[in-house]
Amino acid sequence: MKHIVIIGNGISGITAARHIRKQSSHKITVISSETDYFYSRTALMYIYMGHMKFENTKPYEDWFWKKNKIELLRDHVVSVLPSSKSVALASGQTIRYDILILATGSKSNLFGWPGQELKGVQGLYSYPDLMAMEENTKKVKHAVLVGGGLIGVEMAEMLRSRNIQVTFLVREAEFWNNVLPLQEASLISRHLRKHHVDLKVNTELQKIEGDAEGRVKCIVTSAGETIDCQFVGLTVGVSPNIEFLKGSGIETNRGVLVNEFLETNIADIYAIGDCVERTYTLPGRRNIEQVWYTGRMMGEVVAQTVCGNKTRYEPGPWFNSAKFFDIEYQTYGQVAPTRHPDEEEFYWEHSSGKKAMHLVWNKTSKQFLGINTFGIRLRHECFDAWLRANRNIHFIVDHLEEANFDPEFFARHESEIIQDFYQQFPQYKPRKIVKA
Amino acid sequence: MKAVKLTGLLIFLTGFAIFNSLFFVGDYYLTPETAQRIIANPSREELFNAEAAKLFNTTVESNVTFVKRLTEIFNRINQKQLQHYQITEEDIEAIATQRSTPFSLATVDSVFRDNTPISIFKKKALHDFGGWLEGQSFNASADLKLQLQKVAATIYTYGIINNTGFDRYLRKDLTYALTKASANGPVKNNPDLFLLLTIGLCIAGALLFILPRLSLEPGIKNNGIFFHAMKNTGWLGIVTGSWLILFYILLYFLPQYMTNWISMVDPVSLKLNGYEAGRFFLYGFLYTLCILVMGVRMLIHYRHSKYQILRTLSVMFFQTAFAFLIPEILIRLNQPYFDFKNIWPLDYDFFFDNELDKLIAGGGLGLFMLGWGIALIIIAVPVLVYFFGKRWYCSWVCGCGGLAETLGDPYRQLSDKSLRSWKVERWMIHGVLVFAVVMTAAVLYTYFTKSSWVFFFDSYVLREIYGVFIGAGFAGVVGTGFYPLMGNRVWCRFGCPLAAYLGLIQRFKSRFRITTNGGQCISCGNCSTYCEMGIDVRWYAQRGQNIVRSSCVGCGICSAVCPRGVLNLEVKDEAGRFGKPILIGNNNIKIVE
Known part of the structure; x- marks a missing residue:
């Protein structure tokens, strides 16, 4: 029986622990200084908005861990000592391990803006961040958010749920335009404005100014505009939380460097989730991927390896999802914000301006590359299979109906989409009769 | 805004x-004419008049006092009747001295020769209650006396008041009717x-x-629910729950105190069915209005979801038409009162003798109703659950479900999701189903054999226990009163025997399931939080497993609140319904279970 120590009780660490337990009777210790029990980080916004209590965000009841002999330790790891195969804790204790799994997640980026240390300025990643936000937004009338990404829009929704005015500074031409093509970015931007988010595009933060008590009182934008505010949310992405590994001998760059088996340079030390930077490339994927699903997959994979079934981390086709206020978003495969010369695209938008689909394929081979969908739910299973099978765009369009995952009685748009598609690309003859 | x-x-x-405030408004004035009209039985009327002289034609200030005076009157009458009609020691002595061996009831006839009402009653009572003494041999007269004393005691307890006085059922009805008829004041007049x-x-x-x-923009708007004093069992929720509990207790057990409320709906009742309102007319009226008004809220709240819109319109329609209007119109047409969508064992008195007699006496339509009710139980339930899941009833048709999905919607997040509560739920709901089946079997046995004793219990007592504790106590007082305390489906989840029956079929033989979308679940917990049945939906969703649970009423809210489009209510081929947990993700990973 080995002692497996996992640092971090987020989705990666906990998935690893659960899967190791399923396959072995190793002693498992999960160390976290954030919370006593695993909770869903993605649900933090709902606690602030009053949709859920913290209790509701815990995927497993508290008895689960004891029953499954997964030891949870509330402490902070200050350093890893590979020479003695141990970790040193803030409490002064050291714990020996046979196998160490680093699953320490991320921390919010700060780009050295003047005034970023002021009271009322923060990012949002962890439960303590949420508590800070609760405190920092009391009696706040106006908030400024910096950085047009997913955490930014979450924060906007959170603040709007409490009727706090929100000015949202976005560097790109539209919200999240560095990830979404302009059509979708505009659609979401329109929706944000409908929810009374004051979206300032092509705008960056220059500095934050405080009052005599060290509390934020306004910000100045790159255009020189001064905006009064009592809260600033800095949501310009996250980066791996790996400071404590300095001097441990574990190789890091921006993240902990791992090979395809999620092994670090030191034997018996693995890394998974947000804190990882892959040393090898995977087509169409970045080397640092900080999303829920990759963390979960890495947890599953490392559990296999640790339990003696050495497994390569080979995430299937890319997928992700999000919700922007009322509009749901799913993506399968690759839809880059701008078209590569080899790529062709089809964009359909519903007259309501709240539903859209964007399909991308290779111009010459017709191979389907990816889809963005807004306001229409699609079956992951279908697109995973179709992407793996390198289906062509024809097949996708003709089988779109099969992939619909909307609830019963919802308005269906496939026939309209298919019709539009063949109108726009008459060279692709429809293979089946399209219902008008 | x-x-x-x-x-x-x-x-x-x-x-x-x-x-x-109407509870406290008005005074009460009873006239002999009113009493006569309501009691409608000359001998009882006489008894009542003799004791109620002081109450007649006087103004009583409050309903509490008025009810108290009526109670005293009934007590006095019953006391008097007991004294009059009890079999005395002398009677027993007289019978015993004339004893014949073996004992013959003819002895009784000879003792009570005179034709006074008292003798006639005693004779009949001894025959009814002491029939088993006929032909018995007694060694000593003391033995016979002992047995006669036992019979006399039974007559004292069960025979006298039931036949010559005011038993508890009659008292309950009369107290209510006399109070309502005697009410005087602004409500009665306007x-x-x-x-x-x-x-x-x-x-x-x-x-x-x-x-x-x-x-507001269409979409899920659950902002602030857990900060709300009403929706998170705060003071407002507790006050509301207490009010509802009190209302149900009055309704089921003390209707004499709510006569003002009932008088208010008399005109509505008269227009609909031609009679003055009773307590259950008031209840049905308020119930329907709650579903309609809160249905409007539901329609607005979920106007982005066509599934929710149709489902809400459906419960609003079935309550208004099937549960409220049609039965009232049937009464107007002199037909049996019948709710065409109520199904045994939720409709637990469907097989009661009085209900069966009523339907059988109802001619062609009555017999059709009987056949329809049975067809719902043995055909509609299994067939429709097979094709659509139990939701076709629980969240589209049922009245209890209708109230839960409209008036109760603001409380759905209060259901307990723990594994422990699921265990309790399974024991309780199936326990009630067994109770309902046994009770009904006993009642039917009595109906066909005319014998109320089944094995070791009395079917009348059993059905009364069921009615009080399950029908009124659980379904009503707890079922609705606990909305703000334990969520809106307490009855449906822990008590409804029909839900248990529908659930068994849904669990074992149905095309219905909630499917999970590949690997898209982020374990956020919205689905579990807003599941009114307390199903930990996330437990399945985050494993990529279909959700097949007997308790799922298919309200579809888990799918609606899911921020990632992960959940979908589907009816598909039965094969693969109990799918293995598969999360789409890394190649070559097989989840070991």
Whole structure:
């Protein structure tokens, strides 16, 4: 029986622990200084908005861990000592391990803006961040958010749920335009404005100014505009939380460097989730991927390896999802914000301006590359299979109906989409009769 | 918008306050004519008149006092009747001295020769209760006396009041009817006005409170639910729950105190069915209005979801037409009262002798109703559950479900999701199903054999226990009163025997399931939080597993609140329904279970 120590009780660490337990009777210790029990980080916004209590965000009841002999330790790891195969804790204790799994997640980026240390300025990643936000937004009338990404829009929704005015500074031409093509970015931007988010595009933060008590009182934008505010949310992405590994001998760059088996340079030390930077490339994927699903997959994979079934981390086709206020978003495969010369695209938008689909394929081979969908739910299973099978765009369009995952009685748009598609690309003859 | 909402709230609270104050309004004045009309039995009337002289033609200030005086009157009458009619020691002595061996009831006839009412009663009672003494041999007269004393005691307890006095059922009915008929005052004189000032204001206020939601963008808006004193079992929730519990206790057990409320709806009842309102007319009327008004809220709240819109319209329709209007119109047409969508064992008295007799006496339509009711149980339930899941009933048709999905919607997040509560749930709901089946079997046995004793119990006692504890206590007092305390489906989840029956079929033989979308679940917990049945939906979703649970009523809210489009209510081929947990993700990973 080995002692497996996992640092971090987020989705990666906990998935690893659960899967190791399923396959072995190793002693498992999960160390976290954030919370006593695993909770869903993605649900933090709902606690602030009053949709859920913290209790509701815990995927497993508290008895689960004891029953499954997964030891949870509330402490902070200050350093890893590979020479003695141990970790040193803030409490002064050291714990020996046979196998160490680093699953320490991320921390919010700060780009050295003047005034970023002021009271009322923060990012949002962890439960303590949420508590800070609760405190920092009391009696706040106006908030400024910096950085047009997913955490930014979450924060906007959170603040709007409490009727706090929100000015949202976005560097790109539209919200999240560095990830979404302009059509979708505009659609979401329109929706944000409908929810009374004051979206300032092509705008960056220059500095934050405080009052005599060290509390934020306004910000100045790159255009020189001064905006009064009592809260600033800095949501310009996250980066791996790996400071404590300095001097441990574990190789890091921006993240902990791992090979395809999620092994670090030191034997018996693995890394998974947000804190990882892959040393090898995977087509169409970045080397640092900080999303829920990759963390979960890495947890599953490392559990296999640790339990003696050495497994390569080979995430299937890319997928992700999000919700922007009322509009749901799913993506399968690759839809880059701008078209590569080899790529062709089809964009359909519903007259309501709240539903859209964007399909991308290779111009010459017709191979389907990816889809963005807004306001229409699609079956992951279908697109995973179709992407793996390198289906062509024809097949996708003709089988779109099969992939619909909307609830019963919802308005269906496939026939309209298919019709539009063949109108726009008459060279692709429809293979089946399209219902008008 | 805020101003409209606030105005609505004030109007609602005004109407609600007037409604509650009616409890204390008015005085009570009983005339002999009223008593005669209501008691409608000459000998009982005589008894009543003799004791009620002081109450007649006097004004009593409050319903509490009036009810108290009636109670005293009935007590005095019963006491008197017991003294009059009890089999005395002398009677027993007389029978014993004339004893014949073996004992013959003819002895009794010879002792009570004179034809006074008392003798006639005693003779009949001894025959009825002491029939088993016929032909028995007794060694000593002391033995016979002992047995006769036992018979006399039984007559004292069960025979005298039932036949010559006012038993508890009659007292309950008469107390209520006399109180209602004696009420005097503004409500009785202006029922329409008061209906407007109470329920009218409540409806107007509620709608004003609800309608401004239309200004919000369509979509899930659960903001602030867990900060709300009403929706997170705060003080407001506790007050509301207590009020509902009190209302149900009055309704089921003490209707004599709610006569003002009932008088208010007399005109409505007269228009619909031609009779004055009873307590259950008031209840049905309020129930339907709650479903309609809160149905409007539901329609606005979920106007982005066509599934929710159709489902809500469906429960609003079935309550209004099937549960409320059609039965009342049937009464007007002199046909049996019948709710065509109520199904045994939820409709637990469907097989009671009085109900069966009523339907059989109802001619062609009555027999059709009987056949329809049985067809619902043995055909509609299994077939429709097979094709659609139990939701076709529980969240589209049922009245209890209808109230839960409309009035109860703001409380759905209060259901307990723990594994422990699931265990309790399974024991309780199936226990009630067994109880309902046994009770009904006993009642039918009695119906066909005319013998109330089944094995070691009395079927009448059994059905009464069921009615009080399950029918009224669980379904009513707890079922609705606990909305703000334990969520809106307490009855459906822990108690409804029909839900248990539908659930068994749904679990084992149905095309219905909730599917999980590949690997898209982020374990956020919205689905579990807003599951009114307390199903930990996330447990399945985050494993990529279908959700097949007997308790799922298919309300579809888990799918609606899911921020990632992960859950979908589907009816598909049975194969693969109990799919293995598969999360789409890394190649070559097989989840070991």
